[in-house]
Amino acid sequence: MTWHGPTFRISDGEHIDGSWCLVWRRHDLAHEYFVEHLFVYADGRITRGQYDATDLAGLERLLATGKLALEPPEARERRDGPPEESKWDTRYPEPRTDESFVLEVADEICRLAGRPTTADRCREAVRAYVQQPTEERRRLLREAYLAVPAHRRVYLLGDMDRQDRPLRILVTDLGLRVDGDGPVATEELHQGARDYFGAVDAAVERQEERLAVLHADEPAGAPQPPVVLHEVVHPNGPPAEPGLFVLRNDYGAAVTYGGETYPSVLHGYWALSAAEPADHDRIRACATAREAQDAGGLAKRRTDWPSVRLAVMAGLLRAKFEQHPPLAEILLATGDAGIRYTGIFEAPFWRADGPRGGRDWTGRLLELVRSELRAAQSGQTPAERTAATALRAATRTGSQTGENGGA
Numbered sequence: 001m002t003w004h005g006p007t008f009r010i011s012d013g014e015h016i017d018g019s020w021c022l023v024w025r026r027h028d029l030a031h032e033y034f035v036e037h038l039f040v041y042a043d044g045r046i047t048r049g050q051y052d053a054t055d056l057a058g059l060e061r062l063l064a065t066g067k068l069a070l071e072p073p074e075a076r077e078r079r080d081g082p083p084e085e086s087k088w089d090t091r092y093p094e095p096r097t098d099e100s101f102v103l104e105v106a107d108e109i110c111r112l113a114g115r116p117t118t119a120d121r122c123r124e125a126v127r128a129y130v131q132q133p134t135e136e137r138r139r140l141l142r143e144a145y146l147a148v149p150a151h152r153r154v155y156l157l158g159d160m161d162r163q164d165r166p167l168r169i170l171v172t173d174l175g176l177r178v179d180g181d182g183p184v185a186t187e188e189l190h191q192g193a194r195d196y197f198g199a200v201d202a203a204v205e206r207q208e209e210r211l212a213v214l215h216a217d218e219p220a221g222a223p224q225p226p227v228v229l230h231e232v233v234h235p236n237g238p239p240a241e242p243g244l245f246v247l248r249n250d251y252g253a254a255v256t257y258g259g260e261t262y263p264s265v266l267h268g269y270w271a272l273s274a275a276e277p278a279d280h281d282r283i284r285a286c287a288t289a290r291e292a293q294d295a296g297g298l299a300k301r302r303t304d305w306p307s308v309r310l311a312v313m314a315g316l317l318r319a320k321f322e323q324h325p326p327l328a329e330i331l332l333a334t335g336d337a338g339i340r341y342t343g344i345f346e347a348p349f350w351r352a353d354g355p356r357g358g359r360d361w362t363g364r365l366l367e368l369v370r371s372e373l374r375a376a377q378s379g380q381t382p383a384e385r386t387a388a389t390a391l392r393a394a395t396r397t398g399s400q401t402g403e404n405g406g407a
Contacts, residue, residue: 003108009041017042017112024069033072040105042112056106063098070101088182091163096151103149118148119156122167129170130197133190142171157200166193224337228352229363231343244334246327247366248341249317250289253327257319264289265316270296272312273305293345310361313350317369331370332377339363339370 005019018041025036025048039047047053054062062068094100107117116124125144129137145167148156154163165178170193172178172185183189232245238252245251249265262268266289274280279299286292302308321328340352341362348358 003040007039009039009045011043016045019108019112023048024072026067026069028067033069036068038068038105040108040112042109042114044109046105056102056109059105060098060102063102070096070098086181087179088165088168091154093152093154094150096149100149100151103147104152107149118144119152122148122156126167126170126197127201130194130201133194138170141167145171162196166196169193219336224335226338226340227334228340228342229366231345244330246330247339249346249362250293252289253320253324255316255319256323257316260284262316264292265313265320266290267292268316269309269313270299273301273309274299275302276300290345310365313362314365314368317365318372321369321373328373331366332373334370339366341366 003019003021005017007018007020009016009018018039020037020039022035023038024033026033036048037050039050041047044055045053046055046059048062048068059068063070096104103118107119110117122141122144125137125141129141145153145156153167156164156167168178168182169185169189174185174187174190177184178189227244229244229247231248238245242251246253249269252264255262255265255268257268258272260268260271262271262284263286267284267286270292271280271283273296274283276299279295283292283295283299286295321331339360341350341360343351346362350358350360350362352358352360352363
């Protein structure tokens with residue numbers, strides 16, 4: 001059975017995680033079977049389709065009465081045949097039955113709810129037995145192994161070659177044949193199975209230690225919620241406190257880059273994309289950033305623009321925040337949060353476009369520049385940081401005075 005997801009439903013305002021698989025549902029009038037989605041949720045709710053709700057006990061009744069089936073009857077008849085000659089030698093899982101499928105659904109509910117599944121409990125029982133191989137712990141291991149849905153046991157260890165044979169050996173009492181037709185369980189055979197699990201655990205521990213070294217710079221703790229830079233229109237002019245809008249490319253902050261000064265990052269980007277010097281100057285002289293974008297979109301572009309545009313945008317953003325310390329302070333105040341640059345005017349290459357696949361390169365470059373600004377700050381001496389803070393405060397005061405006077 002293949003489970004698909006993730007999916008969810010909302011119940012009393014709460015987000016309930018779910019997943020789904022395909023089953024066969026009998027049409028009550030035509031007595032024919034057709035494919036149906038079976039949705040399973042973390043709170044134990046099970047639905048056929050979207051609305052016909054039940055629970056584990058109800059699912060068991062539906063299977064018993066034939067209203068639901070794991071496959072159409074004719075497929076089961078075609079597959080039925082003589083049993084395998086040797087259970088020990090077979091490489092295939094046991095047939096999936098209605099009973100084992102109900103257990104599988106119960107496991108899926110536990111997984112969605114963050115509770116241990118039967119496979120988790122079996123692996124924990126293996127570890128406990130290998131650490132202290134007593135008969136009582138082997139009995140608990142047998143119970144945990146047999147609690148796993150029969151058709152999923154061969155996949156427990158994730159071992160393509162041995163499958164679950166080491167487990168089948170350990171749950172067989174000494175002197176008996178494993179699976180009834182396999183080798184006789186001896187102390188040496190049990191020890192070999194214990195050695196197998198010990199080697200697996202040691203390999204996992206070595207890999208975890210190796211990953212801890214390789215991923216030593218992985219951020220710790222829960223990530224901050226993303227900062228979303230919304231596209232905003234100010235028909236009466238920008239407010240006295242524009243807030244995060246100052247981080248957007250169409251915010252009016254003059255930028256000097258490559259020996260030229262542009263009224264905004266957007267002016268600079270589109271002017272520098274132009275192939276002709278006359279178009280460059282015309283775009284730079286536009287009254288607003290959006291006019292510059294319209295003019296730039298109509299102008300003939302440089303042939304190398306696709307390969308250099310990211311570098312140009314990165315350079316313009318660095319210049320903007322290095323040349324305007326108050327804006328750099330606002331960018332730094334976003335902490336380590338991801339930055340989502342939204343809107344409709346920029347191409348999806350530059351903005352976050354939700355499930356439609358925006359690449360959000362502006363947001364990524366803003367995060368890069370923020371990191372560079374923080375690195376530059378950390379390299380300053382205490383005296384330099386004090387002087388820089390005083391300069392930023394003075395610059396901010398002067399900027400606010402100018403804005404108020406202009407208003």
